[in-house]
Amino acid sequence: MQPTATVLVYSNNASTREQVRLATGRRPATDVPAVEFIECATLPAVLKELDRGGIDVCVLDGEAVPAGGMGVCRQIKDEIFRCPPVLLLMGRPQDAWLATWSRADAAVTLPVEPVEFAEALAGLLRSRRAVGA
Numbered sequence: 001m002q003p004t005a006t007v008l009v010y011s012n013n014a015s016t017r018e019q020v021r022l023a024t025g026r027r028p029a030t031d032v033p034a035v036e037f038i039e040c041a042t043l044p045a046v047l048k049e050l051d052r053g054g055i056d057v058c059v060l061d062g063e064a065v066p067a068g069g070m071g072v073c074r075q076i077k078d079e080i081f082r083c084p085p086v087l088l089l090m091g092r093p094q095d096a097w098l099a100t101w102s103r104a105d106a107a108v109t110l111p112v113e114p115v116e117f118a119e120a121l122a123g124l125l126r127s128r129r130a131v132g133a
Contacts, residue, residue, distance in 0.1 A: 004036045005125050006054050008084075010046045010069060011061035016089065017041075019112035020059055029122035032129070043067040050080050057124045058086045062095065063110060070095075073102040085124040087117075 009020045017039050027034045038055070040046045049055060058076070060069030073086045088104035089112065090096065099107035105127075106120045 003033055005033045005056040005128075006036050006038060007121070008038045008040060008046065008049055008055045008058045010040045010043075010058065010064060010072065011089070012041050012064045013061065014041075016061050016063075016110065016112070019110075020089075020117070023112045023114040023117040024121060025118075028118035028125065032122050032125040035121075035125075043072060046072060046076070050076060050083075055084045056128050057121065058084050059121070060086055060088055060104075061110075062088050062090045062098070062107075070098050070102040070104075073104050077103040085128055087120055087124055 007024070009017050011017050021037055024035050038049055040049060060073050062069040064072075069088055073088060076086070077083050085105040086103075088099045088102060088107040089110050090099055090107050091110055093109055096107060106124055108116050108120050
C-alpha cells in the first residue's frame with residue numbers, strides 16, 4: 001500500500017477548491033499515491049500549514065484575493081526551507097510570464113480542466129517522490 005500525498009490547496013473561492021478536488025479524484029495518475037487535501041482560504045492558513053510540514057505539493061489560485069497565488073508562491077519560495085513544488089492556477093494563458101516570475105513549478109489555466117490539471121499535479125508528485133527517494 002502506497003502512502004498518501006498531501007496537497008495544500010489555496011483559494012479564497014470554495015468553488016475553485018472544489019474544482020481542484022474533483023479534477024484530482026482519489027489520485028491524479030495510477031503511478032502516484034492517493035491524495036489527501038488540506039484546504040486554505042487565507043495566506044496565514046497557508047503559512048501555518050507549510051510551517052507544520054508534510055506538504056508534498058501546493059496548488060495556489062493566482063486569482064485569490066486579497067493575497068493572489070502568484071505573490072504567495074514567490075513569498076513561500078523565498079521563505080519556506082525546502083518549499084514543496086507549486087502548481088499555479090492562472091486566470092489567463094497570457095499570465096504564464098507571471099507564473100515564471102512567481103517561480104511556480106507548473107501552471108494551468110482556470111477554470112480547472114481535469115485532464116490537464118491531473119497531468120500537471122501527477123508530474124509534480126512524481127518529481128517530489130524522485131527528489132525524496
